[in-house]
């Protein structure tokens with residue numbers, strides 16, 4: 302079994318550059334203004350998105366020498382009770398068909414080929430079942446945008462479908478009960494979820510409960526009133542107001558597997574997550590797309606790990622762009638990182654092969670970063686705060 306890096310060097314021709322910092326620029330040149338505004342766009346002035354990136358620069362890896370090795374480092378991790386070959390997952394990203402006609406299906410195939418878990422968004426442009434089929438034997442989790450209580454029948458329907466289709470964990474996103482203040486999308490007059498050609502609405506439009514309720518209310522099938530149906534689905538998953546902590550038990554009643562709360566940024570909320578009995582949290586600020594001016598996600602990671610790291614699996618996202626970033630987040634105590642925008646750029650630049658190239662690049666880079674730093678595995682006994690130093694404020 303060859304290492305990720307060795308496999309990388311054997312590429313006859315990579316589909317696009319190995320320079321991770323070039324992916325955004327190259328993908329931008331190929332996207333429509335609306336898709337570009339959607340994926341690159343942040344909340345507000347982009348301050349939090351910049352802080353997400355800057356936070357990585359404050360930490361540095363401190364390489365060790367003469368660590369005798371027979372092999373390249375072990376990148377495996379254990380998350381939610383499952384052994385995984387690599388410590389990265391594809392973050393939930395909605396409406397992937399605006400980036401490539403095969404959208405989520407291509408991305409979920411690429412994820413499975415690379416042993417990277419795929420997290421399907423509630424706002425996906427392919428159905429729960431289609432993506433499961435494309436993902437095959439891969440590990441897949443379902444991300445919930447959580448409808449309000451009067452739509453709980455729809456929530457239960459989504460959870461049932463996900464369970465039946467082999468999604469093993471539920472990731473509940475808590476930071477997006479309404480979309481953030483996103484000037485790019487507003488300037489473009491563009492909300493990808495409201496496009497009436499089915500893009501952005503597949504999960505809703507294929508949901509039997511949503512379809513039945515729509516017919517009861519409007520007297521026609523969703524196909525006959527596509528504009529109204531997508532608007533209603535969008536309101537269903539972005540209801541505009543939030544649930545409370547006491548509502549988590551409703552989801553626990555309807556989901557037997559592990560549950561992860563995504564969007565945690567405070568120690569207090571991390572502790573509440575432990576109290577309500579979920580198995581994991583994702584320390585995330587949605588890539589700086591929700592609350593501009595909010596703290597960097599990496600900045601909050603160490604204290605959250607200190608508070609709850611022994612009690613729940615702490616996952617991380619927002620700003621991961623290269624192997625060193627992954628090493629730093631793991632060193633600060635995350636069990637796994639989610640990668641958002643980079644694999645979407647891969648999807649734009651090369652469909653399934655492009656997503657694969659992004660995962661292989663990030664993992665190959667991580668593998669060599671650890672190897673040349675004398676860190677023999679990505680587990681906390683080897684990759685931890687002793688391997689990092691905080692250089693500045």
Ligand code: FNR
Nearest residue numbers: 340392393394395422474587588619620640641642
């Ligand atoms: C997202 N994200 C997101 N999160 C979620 O829970 N459900 C979703 O449908 C989406 N959709 C989505 C679309 C796009 C275009 C982006 C860029 C992001 C947030 C995502 O899961 C993740 O938290 C961030 O993308 C992580 O930051 P980076 O890696 O993009 O910096």
